Amino acid sequence: MNVKERVRDSTIGRSIFRIPERVTERDRAAGHWASFLMHLYPVKVRRVELTFKYSAFLGVASLVLFGSLLVSGIFLMFFYVPSPANAYGNIQAIQTEVPFGQYLRNVHRWSAHLMVLAVAAHMARVFYRGAYKSPKEFNWVIGVLLLVVTLLLSFTGYLLPWDQLAYWAVTVGTAMASYVPIVGDQVRDLLLGGPTVGSATLLRFYVLHVAVLPVALVALVTAHLWRWRKDSMLTTDEIGDPDEPVAKLQPGLPMTEPANGEPIVLDGKRVLGVVPGKPAAGDRKELSDEDPVMVWPHLLVRHAVAALAVLFVVLLIALTFDAPLKEIANPTDTPNPEKAPWYFAALQELLAHFHPLVAGVLVPGAIVMGLMALPYMDRNPRFGPEFRRIARITFTIFMVIWIILTLIGFAFRGPSWSWVWPWEEWHGEL
Amino acid sequence: MSDALDRREFLATGWKVGAGLLAAAGLWTSWDYLWPRLGAGFAAKVKTVAPDAVPANTVLEIPEARAYLTKVNDEVVALSEICTHLGCKVPFCDSSGQFECPCHGTVFNRAGDHLAGPAPRGMDRYKVEIVDGVVEVDTSEKTSGPAPGTETINEPPLGPPCGDSHA
Ligand code: HEM
Numbered sequence: 001m002n003v004k005e006r007v008r009d010s011t012i013g014r015s016i017f018r019i020p021e022r023v024t025e026r027d028r029a030a031g032h033w034a035s036f037l038m039h040l041y042p043v044k045v046r047r048v049e050l051t052f053k054y055s056a057f058l059g060v061a062s063l064v065l066f067g068s069l070l071v072s073g074i075f076l077m078f079f080y081v082p083s084p085a086n087a088y089g090n091i092q093a094i095q096t097e098v099p100f101g102q103y104l105r106n107v108h109r110w111s112a113h114l115m116v117l118a119v120a121a122h123m124a125r126v127f128y129r130g131a132y133k134s135p136k137e138f139n140w141v142i143g144v145l146l147l148v149v150t151l152l153l154s155f156t157g158y159l160l161p162w163d164q165l166a167y168w169a170v171t172v173g174t175a176m177a178s179y180v181p182i183v184g185d186q187v188r189d190l191l192l193g194g195p196t197v198g199s200a201t202l203l204r205f206y207v208l209h210v211a212v213l214p215v216a217l218v219a220l221v222t223a224h225l226w227r228w229r230k231d232s233m234l235t236t237d238e239i240g241d242p243d244e245p246v247a248k249l250q251p252g253l254p255m256t257e258p259a260n261g262e263p264i265v266l267d268g269k270r271v272l273g274v275v276p277g278k279p280a281a282g283d284r285k286e287l288s289d290e291d292p293v294m295v296w297p298h299l300l301v302r303h304a305v306a307a308l309a310v311l312f313v314v315l316l317i318a319l320t321f322d323a324p325l326k327e328i329a330n331p332t333d334t335p336n337p338e339k340a341p342w343y344f345a346a347l348q349e350l351l352a353h354f355h356p357l358v359a360g361v362l363v364p365g366a367i368v369m370g371l372m373a374l375p376y377m378d379r380n381p382r383f384g385p386e387f388r389r390i391a392r393i394t395f396t397i398f399m400v401i402w403i404i405l406t407l408i409g410f411a412f413r414g415p416s417w418s419w420v421w422p423w424e425e426w427h428g429e430l
Numbered sequence: 431m432s433d434a435l436d437r438r439e440f441l442a443t444g445w446k447v448g449a450g451l452l453a454a455a456g457l458w459t460s461w462d463y464l465w466p467r468l469g470a471g472f473a474a475k476v477k478t479v480a481p482d483a484v485p486a487n488t489v490l491e492i493p494e495a496r497a498y499l500t501k502v503n504d505e506v507v508a509l510s511e512i513c514t515h516l517g518c519k520v521p522f523c524d525s526s527g528q529f530e531c532p533c534h535g536t537v538f539n540r541a542g543d544h545l546a547g548p549a550p551r552g553m554d555r556y557k558v559e560i561v562d563g564v565v566e567v568d569t570s571e572k573t574s575g576p577a578p579g580t581e582t583i584n585e586p587p588l589g590p591p592c593g594d595s596h597a
Pocket residue numbers: 066069070072073074076077080091105106108109111112115150153154155156157158159160161209210214217323
């Protein structure tokens with residue numbers, strides 16, 4: 001008996017590790033029931049979920065980045081006091097006096113930007129896969145809420161360094177709120193805690209940033225993962241010939257697509273236990289994409305590799321680039337140009353052309369509402385890309401417009417929001 | 431079954447009503463708790479200069495009041511330097527004699543009339559009073575700027591703008 005086995009077999013060891021040795025599939029399944037963290041994972045997934053092309057592991061990447069933000073954020077909190085008299089100096093001290101302070105601040109800042117990217121890309125990937133379709137509509141809605149909370153986290157964090165970038169981006173961002181009909185001014189005053197961005201604002205944003213929003217995000221992520229786990233064995237992608245709409249019936253899977261294209265759930269139940277599938281031995285048939293595979297170890301190792309890859313990228317970026325810090329916030333001097341954070345650059349570009357009620361309220365409101373309504377409006381039950389041309393084209397057009405507007409606002413705008421070629425004069429701020 | 435509300439029904443409805451009331455009370459108290467106590471901050475009266483020192487062809491910045499003083503048709507006015515579009519500080523451009531907002535390029539003339547750009551109205555004004563021969567700006571009393579198209583004064587630009595004006 002080696003040391004590890006001895007520890008596991010002791011009275012205390014057995015009380016801690018209730019997961020059996022994972023020899024058979026049954027043991028592995030039991031391992032899921034016995035562990036809190038593992039039980040957020042399904043026991044089996046369709047084999048296609050192991051591939052990079054399926055999800056690009058963007059959901060995992062978002063989660064890992066959030067973990068990186070939690071850890072680096074808690075470290076930053078030890079040296080940061082949210083008041084106009086301290087904040088800016090604290091950030092300077094973190095960068096110059098605290099060992100590894102600059103590095104931690106870089107990790108936090110770049111993880112935040114990457115998380116916005118990862119969450120948005122995750123959403124797009126889910127869209128193109130058609131994975132928001134029945135019965136997963138509501139998990140898509142939870143996903144949209146997660147995107148909103150991620151943006152709010154980033155935006156509230158943006159103010160905390162209390163530099164010129166922070167002060168004016170938040171001034172403009174919160175002024176947009178006051179254009180909301182009827183309640184706008186009140187919402188803005190409540191956010192700012194006063195007539196202009198000031199000490200009350202900094203404290204309010206800090207509390208939102210380190211307590212309210214992270215808790216909301218954790219709650220939403222938990223529900224999101226739980227639903228993913230529950231739906232994990234539903235057959236989704238229809239791989240087939242467009243001329244032959246009849247799907248193969250897959251025994252052992254809870255959901256299949258019969259001839260009329262309406263997905264059904266066999267005997268009305270989702271799978272909670274081990275799915276009866278292939279015989280344990282003797283079957284040497286090639287597995288198809290839709291065949292179930294054990295999550296432990298196949299999906300877990302892939303997630304571990306994806307997590308390490310993301311952390312490695314964050315580490316590299318944080319070692320190479322320092323998070324920006326401009327001059328201390330000065331309410332009497334707006335930098336020219338004043339730029340919102342890049343993920344609001346498209347909105348800022350629209351703000352220069354349309355009334356703020358349109359650009360700052362109606363457009364973002366329509367985007368969020370439209371995304372949430374999408375799974376209920378798209379009544380097409382098919383998953384294969386060849387059956388979803390209109391949906392794919394529409395989504396792509398909107399996305400491309402948004403990316404172009406973002407690029408223009410971020411890199412092509414200079415003093416007084418005039419057009420400046422980025423290679424002549426760079427005005428992008430991160 | 432009697433028509434009278436039995437205990438089971440009473441409890442089944444009662445707890446929902448109770449929870450609803452609790453939620454409403456929670457919402458109300460949180461709102462009140464978080465509502466900013468205004469009157470603090472810069473919403474106060476700021477003493478500035480003698481009326482004669484207020485220029486009629488340019489503006490005088492009063493940073494403590496976040497305002498500019500200027501004379502419009504011989505009358506002292508205080509223009510809030512907070513842009514009516516999205517709150518940036520609007521600087522005065524000496525070469526053109528106009529205000530140019532750096533954020534989205536709104537242009538106002540010396541009297542705060544809206545000339546071009548995305549702001550929905552002209553610059554807001556604070557109440558001014560002459561107290562003991564000194565102009566006093568009351569930053570707690572603000573009137574919204576004039577609608578676009580209003581011409582309080584008619585002053586063409588004196589020269590070239592400071593920023594490239596917004597296309
Ligand atoms: C999804 C999660 C999060 C996002 C997107 C996010 C985003 C940001 C951003 C953009 C900043 C400005 C960074 C900078 O200028 O360096 C910031 C600062 C900060 N964040 Fe976070 N954050 C997240 C989670 C957290 C958590 C969980 C905590 C603490 C428990 C935290 C604590 C802080 C602190 C103390 C600062 C100020 C220090 C600084 O500016 O360097 N953050 N955050």
